[in-house]
Amino acid sequence: MSKLLMKRKLLTNCSMAVVGLALFVVSSAQAEMREWTSSDGRKLEAEFAGTSGAGATAQVKLKMANGSFINYPVSNLSEADRIFVKGNLPTDPAALAAEVDKLVLGKMKDAYYGLRDEKAALPGNEDLSKADKIKRLKEIELEMLMCVPNEMSTDSQFLRRIYLDVAGRIPTFAETEQFLNGRDANKRAKLIDELLNNDAFAMRMYNYFSDLLRVREGVFMMGNGDIKADPYIEYIKNSIKEDKPYDTMVKEMLTAQGKIWDAPAGGYLLSDSGMRLCNLSNTFTIFMGTEITCAQCHDHPFEEVYQKDFFKMAAFMGGTETRARGNMMMGGTDYRAEVTRMSKILKDAGKLRERENEDRNLRQWLGTNSVQVTDTGDNKVRLPHDYKYDDGEPEQKVEPGTYFGEIVDLEEYETPRHAFADWVASPENPRFTINIVNRLWKIGFGLAQIEPVYNIPGHLDGQAQNYELLTFLETMMKDLNYSIKDFMRVVYNSNTYQRESETLTPSLTQVDKGTYHFPGPVLRRMTAEQLWDSLVTLTTPDPEAIVRRGADEYREVMHYDTAQLKSADDIEKYKQRWRSVGNLVKYDGTPVGRDDYVGGEMMFRASELRQPQSASHFLRMFGQSDKQLIENSFTTGSSPQVMALLNGKITNAVLTNPEAYLISEIANGEGSKRDKVDKIFLSVLGRYPSPDEKTAAQSGMRAKRDRDASDAEKMNQEAAAIGDVIWALVNTREFMFIQ
Numbered sequence: 001m002s003k004l005l006m007k008r009k010l011l012t013n014c015s016m017a018v019v020g021l022a023l024f025v026v027s028s029a030q031a032e033m034r035e036w037t038s039s040d041g042r043k044l045e046a047e048f049a050g051t052s053g054a055g056a057t058a059q060v061k062l063k064m065a066n067g068s069f070i071n072y073p074v075s076n077l078s079e080a081d082r083i084f085v086k087g088n089l090p091t092d093p094a095a096l097a098a099e100v101d102k103l104v105l106g107k108m109k110d111a112y113y114g115l116r117d118e119k120a121a122l123p124g125n126e127d128l129s130k131a132d133k134i135k136r137l138k139e140i141e142l143e144m145l146m147c148v149p150n151e152m153s154t155d156s157q158f159l160r161r162i163y164l165d166v167a168g169r170i171p172t173f174a175e176t177e178q179f180l181n182g183r184d185a186n187k188r189a190k191l192i193d194e195l196l197n198n199d200a201f202a203m204r205m206y207n208y209f210s211d212l213l214r215v216r217e218g219v220f221m222m223g224n225g226d227i228k229a230d231p232y233i234e235y236i237k238n239s240i241k242e243d244k245p246y247d248t249m250v251k252e253m254l255t256a257q258g259k260i261w262d263a264p265a266g267g268y269l270l271s272d273s274g275m276r277l278c279n280l281s282n283t284f285t286i287f288m289g290t291e292i293t294c295a296q297c298h299d300h301p302f303e304e305v306y307q308k309d310f311f312k313m314a315a316f317m318g319g320t321e322t323r324a325r326g327n328m329m330m331g332g333t334d335y336r337a338e339v340t341r342m343s344k345i346l347k348d349a350g351k352l353r354e355r356e357n358e359d360r361n362l363r364q365w366l367g368t369n370s371v372q373v374t375d376t377g378d379n380k381v382r383l384p385h386d387y388k389y390d391d392g393e394p395e396q397k398v399e400p401g402t403y404f405g406e407i408v409d410l411e412e413y414e415t416p417r418h419a420f421a422d423w424v425a426s427p428e429n430p431r432f433t434i435n436i437v438n439r440l441w442k443i444g445f446g447l448a449q450i451e452p453v454y455n456i457p458g459h460l461d462g463q464a465q466n467y468e469l470l471t472f473l474e475t476m477m478k479d480l481n482y483s484i485k486d487f488m489r490v491v492y493n494s495n496t497y498q499r500e501s502e503t504l505t506p507s508l509t510q511v512d513k514g515t516y517h518f519p520g521p522v523l524r525r526m527t528a529e530q531l532w533d534s535l536v537t538l539t540t541p542d543p544e545a546i547v548r549r550g551a552d553e554y555r556e557v558m559h560y561d562t563a564q565l566k567s568a569d570d571i572e573k574y575k576q577r578w579r580s581v582g583n584l585v586k587y588d589g590t591p592v593g594r595d596d597y598v599g600g601e602m603m604f605r606a607s608e609l610r611q612p613q614s615a616s617h618f619l620r621m622f623g624q625s626d627k628q629l630i631e632n633s634f635t636t637g638s639s640p641q642v643m644a645l646l647n648g649k650i651t652n653a654v655l656t657n658p659e660a661y662l663i664s665e666i667a668n669g670e671g672s673k674r675d676k677v678d679k680i681f682l683s684v685l686g687r688y689p690s691p692d693e694k695t696a697a698q699s700g701m702r703a704k705r706d707r708d709a710s711d712a713e714k715m716n717q718e719a720a721a722i723g724d725v726i727w728a729l730v731n732t733r734e735f736m737f738i739q
Helices: 003-021 079-086 093-124 128-147 155-167 171-182 187-196 199-213 229-239 246-255 263-272 274-288 307-317 335-348 362-369 416-424 431-446 467-479 484-493 507-515 530-540 551-559 568-580 639-648 649-654 663-668 673-683 691-700 713-728
Strands: 033-037 045-053 059-063 068-072 322-324 371-375 545-547 584-586
Touching: 045 068, 045 079, 068 649, 079 335, 093 467, 093 484, 155 171, 155 484, 171 673, 187 199, 187 484, 199 229, 199 307, 199 530, 229 263, 229 551, 246 263, 246 416, 246 431, 246 713, 263 322, 263 371, 274 307, 274 416, 274 431, 307 416, 335 362, 335 484, 335 568, 431 467, 431 484, 431 551, 467 484, 484 530, 530 649, 530 663, 551 568, 639 649, 649 713, 663 673, 663 713, 673 691, 673 713, 691 713
Parallel strands: none
Antiparallel strands: 033 045, 045 059, 059 068, 322 371, 545 584
């Protein structure tokens, strides 16, 4: 049977299954005859008999007095009736996931039969040449293959994918064995819940948001070694752990006020310190999926946003500064005078160089008290000196105003930027919710509903891959009160996500025209962080054991009353304490030492390391963002990557190091070579080896031993043989890609 016929049969079976899932849910509320009112005021007497669907597509089933039934869209009911029905709509992940599947399959089915009809009519199409018909026929046949859902993933495929997508790493041997041997029919849903509530999820999502928000050491665009980023970093991680509503998180970042150690969310505005126009462009790109940078210099050529609109929006932040003026105080003390006092103590004690009269570190560190988000009330935004349009004059002062959506009444808010934050993160903002669900969908499927994610058009219909699905996801996110965990829980519980990955690459035409319909997640390479964290999993006993904590200590250091520092030794201890902020620790608070390294390398989660790593580091080589531009990471291949995998230190001296956790466990563990091969495959690829693979691996593990070698030397020889097999598997495409 051809692949097309197999997938066609699957489409029929899936459609029948969806019909079963879409049956009306019987309400727990007692059926009663009541008056129903539509949004346009029409009234009807009927019993409430249940609901179907969810979100924007939900319908209420009404039983008439004569016993007949009608289905009516919940969205068309009056507000009072919508509230009545909402409490009876399905909200559990399985029901919402079933609605996702229904919308995906419905679109897929319509597209499939539309292509079939086009194929049948193709020979008689007189508008196309023979060559064009041949070309179009190939395109149709390929699109038909991609318009049928893939088979459901195996447990091994699902396990590895869900760990990489949710935990950001491959599962350990113990995690793999436990899941594959589990007999619980609901084990996939339970694993999803377990991972979403694990610290690993916060680490994984932090990697995503740090790329999106450009989180880096020193906070500022080009970095600033005098400011610690730890409060901002921990703010993002803790927001994910606590499942803080996404809209709340955005508002906090836009309205934070004060110094970063007191107001960690202020790290967002500090990232573009002194560049309010750039910050406006970045805010639109990040939180509304709209690129408006062009309008900073001229009317936007593709969007209905004019240059004056850009400056009106920038005016919301016109009175916001990220640098304070005048003498900066720390706890009531002029920091400059305090630096002078402490420098003299150090100078007298011989702690400064001969020609130095001021401690440079103290001046720079304490000088960061001037770095803070404040509101002056003085709007600095004016039109450019070369403004050329007739709706304003050069250097004219501009009042705050939005270019779409509801008019904002500034008098209702504490500051203009509070008004702006409320407008940006409002459920009524036509692009805010669409933007985040579009981005989150891409995390699970490798392709967004609208690509590129930073260019959401004004009209979604005809642009999104599945307009009905996208609007459903938008409504669902609002109903879930912007919980990222709950939203992703629904996505991951859907059959659409749990199908085998799509190995046929969507064409640019399909992506541009919105004709890719998600027969399964797109086959994609691991991100740099997923790859690194998976290597951490293979080389350490507990991937999440080492964490970076510095926010609390940084706050204490910057609030410390330096007037108590009377001696040079006191000052030197204070300086050392500042330097230690952000050091890695174990979960029990014990500092991390070189004994915790593997092969001399810091094999700890990417989210806990320096942000970003140096340009020569493994992470950067494989695509970690430099955090200078929004979403600047990449997963494309390169020759240096190949050389790093084949000959680099991480795969040759660390991964295969006798002290590496997996090698040590296998070499020192019990069992035959067959058992050890199983453990290697389960640890690296998340599956058991085939007979041929097992034979080849056993052959590769036959270490050449010197009879006269010591026990330690023999153990090292066996470890090297085990390492060779692990090295070989890590260098496969199966390891590198998310199936």
